[in-house]
Amino acid sequence: xxxxxxxxxxxxxxxxxxxxxxxxxxxxxxxxxxxxxxxxxxxxxxxxxxxxxxxxxxxxxxxxxxxxxxxxxxxxxxxxxxxxxxxxxxxxxxxxxxxxxxxxxxxxxxxxxxxxxxxxxxxxxxxxxxxxxxxxxxxxxxxxxxxxxxxxxxxxxxxxxxxxxxxxxxxxxxxxxxxxxxxxxxxxxxxxxxxxxxxxxxxxxxxxxxxxxxxxxxxxxxxxxxxxxxxxxxxxxxxxxxxxxxxxxxxxxxxxxxxxxxxxxxxxxxxxxxxxxxxxxxxxxxxxxxxxxxxxxxxxxxxxxxxxxxxxxxxxxxxxxxxxxxxxxxxxxxxxxxxxxxxxxxxxxxxxxxxxxxxxxxxxxxxxxxxxxxxxxxxxxxxxxxxxxxxxxxxxxxxxxxxxxxxx
Numbered sequence: 001x002x003x004x005x006x007x008x009x010x011x012x013x014x015x016x017x018x019x020x021x022x023x024x025x026x027x028x029x030x031x032x033x034x035x036x037x038x039x040x041x042x043x044x045x046x047x048x049x050x051x052x053x054x055x056x057x058x059x060x061x062x063x064x065x066x067x068x069x070x071x072x073x074x075x076x077x078x079x080x081x082x083x084x085x086x087x088x089x090x091x092x093x094x095x096x097x098x099x100x101x102x103x104x105x106x107x108x109x110x111x112x113x114x115x116x117x118x119x120x121x122x123x124x125x126x127x128x129x130x131x132x133x134x135x136x137x138x139x140x141x142x143x144x145x146x147x148x149x150x151x152x153x154x155x156x157x158x159x160x161x162x163x164x165x166x167x168x169x170x171x172x173x174x175x176x177x178x179x180x181x182x183x184x185x186x187x188x189x190x191x192x193x194x195x196x197x198x199x200x201x202x203x204x205x206x207x208x209x210x211x212x213x214x215x216x217x218x219x220x221x222x223x224x225x226x227x228x229x230x231x232x233x234x235x236x237x238x239x240x241x242x243x244x245x246x247x248x249x250x251x252x253x254x255x256x257x258x259x260x261x262x263x264x265x266x267x268x269x270x271x272x273x274x275x276x277x278x279x280x281x282x283x284x285x286x287x288x289x290x291x292x293x294x295x296x297x298x299x300x301x302x303x304x305x306x307x308x309x310x311x312x313x314x315x316x317x318x319x320x321x322x323x324x325x326x327x328x329x330x331x332x333x334x335x336x337x338x339x340x341x342x343x344x345x346x347x348x349x350x351x352x353x354x355x356x357x358x359x360x361x362x363x364x365x366x367x368x369x370x371x372x373x374x375x376x377x378x379x380x381x382x383x384x385x386x387x388x389x390x391x392x393x394x395x396x397x398x399x400x401x402x403x404x405x406x407x408x
Contacts, residue, residue, distance in 0.1 A: 056135035056237075056269070058244050060091065060107035067114060068245055069104040069121075070274045071128035076102040078125045086120060087111025096249055098257035099281045103246055103274075105133065129277045135242035136269035136303075138171075138202050138234070139292030141325055141354030145218055146318045147337035147361060152405040153222065160225030164367045166210055167260035168360070169251035170267070171203035171241065172232040179212035179219040179344045180204065184227040186258075190250040195235040202241075203230065205343035205352065206266050209360040210367075212344060219344050222364030222405075229260050234267075243267065248304075249278040252287070261287050261372035264363040265310070266356035268294030268302035268327075275303055283309035288375045290363045292355035293332055295325040299396070306331045311366075311379060314398065315339055315358035320389055322397050326355050332399040334382055335389060336361040365403050 060066040067088070071079050073095070080090055083106060094103040108117070114130050121128045153159065173180065173187055177200075185207070191197060208214075211228045212221035231251035233243040243251075248265075255263055268291070279289065291305040293314045305312035305327075312331045315323035315338025322328075323339050338358030340351045362382065369381040382403055389398040 056137070056239065056242060058133040058135065058246075060109075062107050062109045064108060064110060066091070066133040067106040067108050067117070067130065068133040068274050069106065069117070069128055069130050070096075070101050070249070070277050071104065071125055072100055073102045075125040075127050076104060079104055079121060079128050082120050082124055083112070083117060086117070088117070094246060094250065096253035096278070098253050098285070099249070099278055101249075101253075101278065101281065103249065105246065129273045131245070131272045131274040133245050134270050134272055135237060135244050136248060136267045137240060137242050139266055139268040139294045139302075139354055139356040139359070140202060141295045141315075141323065141338075141352070141356070144318065144340065145342055147341055148220075148222065150318065150337050151222070151361060151365060151403055161223040161368050162225045164223070164226045164371045165229060165260050165262070166223070166226045166363060166367050167229045167231065167255040167258075167263040168203075168206055168210065168363075169231045169233050169243070169248060169255070169263065169265050170206050171198040171234040172200045173207045173230045174200035174204040177204050177208065177344050177347065179208040179214045179221075182213045183207070183211050183224075185211075186227075186229040187232070188230065188254065189232040190247050190254060191232060191235055197232065198234045198236055198241040201345050202234075202266070202356070203232065205345060205357065206264065206360045208344035209341075209357060210264065210364045218342065219349055222361050223367040226364070226367050229255060229258060231255060245272055245275055248275060252278055252282050252289075256282055256285060256287055262363065262367060262378075263287060263289045264360050265289060265291040265304050266359045268292055268305060268355075271301070271303045271306060276307055276309075279304055279307045279309040283375055286374055288366065288370075288373070288378045290359055290366060292359040294327045295323070295354050295356075296327050297325045299328050301329045301331040302327065309375070311362065311375075311382070312399070313355060313359040313362045315353070315355045316389070316398070316402065320402065322390075323353060323355065323358075328396045330396055332396055333379070333394075334362055334386060334400055334403050335398045336365075336403050362403050365405055368405055
C-alpha cells in the first residue's frame with residue numbers, strides 16, 4: 001500500500017532534517033511522545049492501539065530492530081545500493097522465487113528510520129516495502145467431541161476428501177502421533193541451522209484437526225483424505241515460540257511454489273507492510289489463506305488475519321458463544337468451534353481453546369466445499385453455507401456466522 005500524501009510530506013521532512021545529524025538527533029528535534037518522530041502503525045512498533053505483548057521484533061547486531069525490505073527481484077540491488085549509501089548495513093538476503101520477491105535484511109544502526117527509507121526508495125525502487133522485522137506467535141489459548149456435529153458432519157471419519165492439497169504454516173508435525181497414521185503428509189522446515197525448533201504439540205494438533213485419521217473417530221480431522229503440506233516456521237524465541245516475518249514469507253513462498261493453493265495459518269501478530277505484500281502476491285497467484293483472529297480479547301485486527309487477502313476466523317464454544325479472549329472487529333469473516341476442543345497431543349489428546357483451533361476447521365471445510373478454488377470462490381461458498389450468529393448479517397464478533405459443511 002502506498003503512503004498517503006501526509007506521510008510522504010512528513011517523511012520527506014525527516015530526510016531533510018536527517019542531513020543535519022543522526023536519526024536520534026532528528027527524533028529529539030521533531031518531538032512527540034518519547035522523542036519519537038512518528039509512529040508507523042502498519043509495523044506495529046509503537047502504536048498504542050496494538051497490545052504491547054505482540055510488538056515482538058527481531059533484533060539486529062546493533063541492538064536496534066532489524067529492518068526487512070521486500071522488493072521485486074529486479075529492484076533488489078537498487079534497494080541495497082540506496083540504503084547502504086544512507087548508512088544501513090545489509091545483513092543477509094533471502095529469495096522468494098514463487099512470489100517474485102527478494103527479502104533484504106538490514107541493520108539501520110540509528111542512521112536512518114523506516115519512514116526515511118521509504119522516501120529514499122519511492123522513486124528508484126517503487127515496488128519495495130519496508131517494515132520492522134517482527135515475530136508472530138501461536139494464536140493459542142488455555143484449555144467433549146462436539147465440533148464435527150456442530151459444523152454439520154455426522155460421519156466425519158468415513159467422509160473423505162480426495163485430490164485436495166492443503167498447506168499449513170506452523171510448528172513441526174509429529175508423524176508418530178496415531179492420528180497422523182495414514183495421512184498423506186509432506187513435512188518441511190524453513191528454519192535456519194541456528195534456529196531451535198519448537199515442540200510438535202501445536203503443529204500436530206492443527207494437522208490432525210484438518211486431516212487426522214483415527215479409527216475411534218475421536219481425533220479424526222474435518223477433511224480426512226486431503227494431502228497435507230506442513231511447513232515448520234516456528235522456533236524457540238525469547239518470550240516463547242515464534243515465527244519471524246522472514247520465515248512466514250518463506251513458508252508462503254514454499255507452498256505457493258509447490259502448487260498448494262489453500263493454506264492455514266494459526267498464528268497472529270502485528271500488522272506488517274512487508275508481510276502484506278507477500279499475502280497480496282500469493283492471493284494474486286491463486287492462494288487462499290485462512291488465519292486465526294488471535295486471542296488478545298480486544299477489538300483489534302492482527303496479521304495475517306487482518307489482511308483483506310486472508311479469511312479471518314474466530315472461535316465459539318458448544319453453546320455458540322464467542323470465545324471470550326477472541327479478538328473482534330470488522331475483519332472477522334467466519335466462526336468455528338474453538339473452545340475446549342479435544343486435539344492431538346503427546347501420544348493422545350487434550351482439551352485446548354483458542355482461535356488457533358477454529359481456523360483449521362474452516363480450512364478443512366474450505367477444502368470440502370471449494371477444494372483449491374480462488375479466494376473469492378472460497379469466501380462465497382463458506383458464506384452460503386454459514387449459519388448467522390449474533391447480530392443479523394455480518395458483524396464484528398462472528399463475521400458471517402458459523403461455518404457448516406454441505407452434508408456427510
